[in-house]
Amino acid sequence: MLEVSTIISYQRDRFVDTEELCLPFFDDVSGTIRGYRIFTACRTFSGRIFRLEDHLDRLYNSAKSIHMKPPMGREQLKIVLQELVDRNLQPSFNGELLIDVVFSGGLAGNSMQQSGTGAYLYMAV
Known part of the structure; x- marks a missing residue:
């Protein structure tokens, strides 16, 4: 019998079970309604993110x-990404994961510009 392990993702500022990952509608109006998002898809090989x-x-x-304030600095994001990889290292994955990294607009006023503290970060495995 195949054992299914919990897969972990990241939502805004915490790690969550991937099944619980969601993009909140009202808390992320500029991302959800206005499409103010950017993303990349990362692949891991042997537990390391390729390129x-x-x-x-x-x-x-x-x-x-697009004048978006990132949710965190580059070095901090590298640390969070590595922790996400480490939390998902399972023998059945052979060190290979696909991680979608999304910066999403966050709160918005009546303009197309971002307001609040910056974009939200979501990472789906």
Whole structure:
């Protein structure tokens, strides 16, 4: 019998079971309604994210180009990503994961500009 292990993702500022991951409608109006989001999909091999720096360059350059304040600094995101990988290392995955990293607009006023403290971070495994 195949044992199914819990897969962990990341929602805004905490790790959650992937089954519980959600994008809140009202707390993330600019992301949900206005499509103010950027993302990248990362692959791991042997427990390491392939071309991590390229993914981070793409995220942070895209955020800058649309005047989005990232949810955290680049180095902090690298730490959170590595913890996410570590939490999901399971023999059945052979160190291989697909991680969707999303910066989502967050709170919005009556304009197309972001308000509040910055984008929200979601990472789905």
